[in-house]
Amino acid sequence: SHLYVCILLFSILPYIFGSLHLYFKHIFSVRLYQRLQAAGGQDNIIFSPLSVAVALGMVELGARGASLEEIRQAVGFSHLLPGVEFSLLQNLTAALLDDDSHYVIRFANSLFLQEDVTFNPEFLHLMKKYFRADVETVDFSESSAVAEQINKWVENHTDSKIRALLSADDFSSVTRLTLVNAVYFRGSWKNQFRPENTRTFSFSRDDGSEVQTLMMYQQGDFYYGEFSDGSQEAGGVYQVLEMPYEGEDMSMMIVLPRQEVPLASLEPIIKAPLLEEWANNVKRQKVEIYLPRFKVEQKIDLKDTLQELGIKNIFTNNADLSAMTDVEDLYIGKAVQKAYLEVTEEGAEGAVGSGMIALTRTLVLYPQVMADHPFFFIIRNRRTGSILFMGRVMTPEIIDPNDHAFDSM
Numbered sequence: 001s002h003l004y005v006c007i008l009l010f011s012i013l014p015y016i017f018g019s020l021h022l023y024f025k026h027i028f029s030v031r032l033y034q035r036l037q038a039a040g041g042q043d044n045i046i047f048s049p050l051s052v053a054v055a056l057g058m059v060e061l062g063a064r065g066a067s068l069e070e071i072r073q074a075v076g077f078s079h080l081l082p083g084v085e086f087s088l089l090q091n092l093t094a095a096l097l098d099d100d101s102h103y104v105i106r107f108a109n110s111l112f113l114q115e116d117v118t119f120n121p122e123f124l125h126l127m128k129k130y131f132r133a134d135v136e137t138v139d140f141s142e143s144s145a146v147a148e149q150i151n152k153w154v155e156n157h158t159d160s161k162i163r164a165l166l167s168a169d170d171f172s173s174v175t176r177l178t179l180v181n182a183v184y185f186r187g188s189w190k191n192q193f194r195p196e197n198t199r200t201f202s203f204s205r206d207d208g209s210e211v212q213t214l215m216m217y218q219q220g221d222f223y224y225g226e227f228s229d230g231s232q233e234a235g236g237v238y239q240v241l242e243m244p245y246e247g248e249d250m251s252m253m254i255v256l257p258r259q260e261v262p263l264a265s266l267e268p269i270i271k272a273p274l275l276e277e278w279a280n281n282v283k284r285q286k287v288e289i290y291l292p293r294f295k296v297e298q299k300i301d302l303k304d305t306l307q308e309l310g311i312k313n314i315f316t317n318n319a320d321l322s323a324m325t326d327v328e329d330l331y332i333g334k335a336v337q338k339a340y341l342e343v344t345e346e347g348a349e350g351a352v353g354s355g356m357i358a359l360t361r362t363l364v365l366y367p368q369v370m371a372d373h374p375f376f377f378i379i380r381n382r383r384t385g386s387i388l389f390m391g392r393v394m395t396p397e398i399i400d401p402n403d404h405a406f407d408s409m
């Protein structure tokens with residue numbers, strides 16, 4: 001019967017991990033998106049659900065009681081055996097960091113704590129084990145110096161791509177603990193766009209106004225599907241295009257409503273199972289793509305956003321961070337995330353140009369994806385399904401050619 005139990009466990013495990021894993025990846029991601037969308041007006045959105053989950057995992061390691069439970073609930077870990085989520089997060093990030101030959105991902109996640117606070121050694125050990133992270137110490141009473149020190153740290157962990165994350169105003173004399181979360185990704189398209197095919201083009205925003213943008217073009221084999229949003233008009237069809245980055249582990253999925261339909265009317269249907277449906281139903285085929293060259297960046301006050309998702313306790317005087325340190329009355333004063341994404345012809349500098357499929361006139365009419373109006377996007381790991389970025393482009397922000405070092409950040 002021992003053997004039987006083992007076999008049963010083995011056959012259940014993939015199911016348990018698979019489905020809960022899915023719950024966490026997608027429900028949490030979509031809930032975050034919906035919060036940002038509700039607050040975002042007509043703004044572009046970009047954030048990293050995986051990176052937020054990792055940052056929360058770090059806090060969870062030091063939390064107990066309600067502080068711990070709220071995080072497990074909100075992120076979708078409450079059905080896992082206690083502690084399994086750390087191994088899950090470790091595996092999901094390892095899957096991204098493993099293969100750095102094709103793309104660059106930098107997570108800069110850390111807890112910054114007041115200098116004279118002593119940490120529980122077990123907490124420090126687990127931070128290293130699961131997140132390969134150290135806890136950093138600063139002196140919050142020197143608010144300008146601390147902002148500079150944290151910014152330097154973030155810069156150093158993001159190849160100088162993310163700068164000036166925090167300012168002196170972000171701290172006060174009572175700050176004891178700050179959560180910093182920055183993520184940077186640079187991938188190179190598997191099928192690159194040819195710069196000579198890029199043209200100036202009009203992009204119609206949801207409010208009816210138009211902006212000039214640089215529109216890239218290519219025809220090639222991609223993952224593509226058409227889905228229905230349930231409306232009667234023109235079959236209610238919207239398009240989903242998945243463009244792999246070199247190595248095919250990572251991809252960008254673009255979800256584009258019909259020309260006359262604002263993105264705002266598609267956003268409410270975006271739900272966790274739908275993300276899975278898109279991923280499972282796009283098929284490899286020849287597609288003609290018009291995609292703006294754009295950048296999108298956002299700094300999110302995670303404190304506000306997470307509180308709306310039910311993670312409140314860690315930000316109050318009632319926080320229980322007793323697994324982190326014996327010091328009482330410790331709570332998280334500040335939590336921010338900054339994400340940045342740039343989409344260009346090659347996707348990354350220094351990439352080797354891949355062959356462009358010659359334009360041949362045949363009778364086949366390929367589906368055309370014309371992203372000249374707002375769209376939703378996801379950058380995901382195709383092996384694990386984890387979502388590195390999620391967001392939307394309401395106005396394609398032009399990339400300044402002189403800004404290639406991202407100095408303005």
Ligand SMILES: *[C@@H]1O[C@H](CO)[C@@H](O)[C@H](O)[C@H]1NC(C)=O
Nearest residue numbers: 017084085087088089090091
């Ligand atoms: C993480 O990966 C290890 C090694 O592959 C595996 O044994 C473990 O079950 C994984 N954990 C989760 C939660 O998937």
Ligand SMILES: *[C@@H]1O[C@H](CO)[C@@H](O)[C@H](O)[C@H]1NC(C)=O
Nearest residue numbers: 149152153154155156157158
């Ligand atoms: C930058 O990072 C490297 C490697 O992680 C480390 O050795 C170095 O001390 C860091 N420098 C600063 C200024 O943080």
